[in-house]
Amino acid sequence: MADTILILNGPNLNMLGKRQPDLYGDETLNDVARLCAEAASAFDCGVEMRQSNFEGQLVDWIQDARESAVGIVINPGAYSHTSIAILDALHMFEGPVVEVHVSNIHARESFRHHSYVSKRADAIIIGCGVQGYGFAVQRVGALLKK
Ligand code: CA2
Numbered sequence: 001m002a003d004t005i006l007i008l009n010g011p012n013l014n015m016l017g018k019r020q021p022d023l024y025g026d027e028t029l030n031d032v033a034r035l036c037a038e039a040a041s042a043f044d045c046g047v048e049m050r051q052s053n054f055e056g057q058l059v060d061w062i063q064d065a066r067e068s069a070v071g072i073v074i075n076p077g078a079y080s081h082t083s084i085a086i087l088d089a090l091h092m093f094e095g096p097v098v099e100v101h102v103s104n105i106h107a108r109e110s111f112r113h114h115s116y117v118s119k120r121a122d123a124i125i126i127g128c129g130v131q132g133y134g135f136a137v138q139r140v141g142a143l144l145k146k
Contacts, residue, residue, distance in 0.1 A: 002046040006069040009051035010077030039137035062089035071140035080115040096143035098136040
């Protein structure tokens with residue numbers, strides 16, 4: 001079975017493509033899943049796409065990834081700016097972790113400028129729209145040296 005990259009999405013990202021297209025674009029999470037699968041196929045990996053509005057669920061999935069995934073691409077949404085629990089879970093994951101933000105968080109409110117997750121991320125992709133997920137998957141591939 002192909003190695004799996006876990007693509008994790010935090011709160012409200014299920015609304016991608018359905019609201020605020022000026023800020024987040026018009027592509028849905030399903031479109032993002034297709035984009036990521038295409039990027040991962042270039043280095044013989046598959047992807048598993050997940051989204052939750054619940055912090056503990058995201059923590060559980062990150063813990064599970066220790067057994068089931070070779071890398072993680074994560075857009076923690078608003079939990080980026082608040083969640084030490086997600087940071088702690090990512091510290092227990094040994095593979096590459098790439099953080100994605102669809103919007104340019106540094107051009108937005110000051111409370112979005114800091115991300116706890118960035119402390120663990122091997123790379124951070126910000127403000128590239130949903131295309132950033134594809135870049136993130138490519139970077140995971142490079143870090144896996146595939
Ligand atoms: O820019 C990003 O990707 C964010 O992680 C998105 C989060 C926000 O809290 C972060 O500061 C930056 C919000 C996700 C909300 O997603 C929506 C998508 C479409 C419509 C409404 C919300």
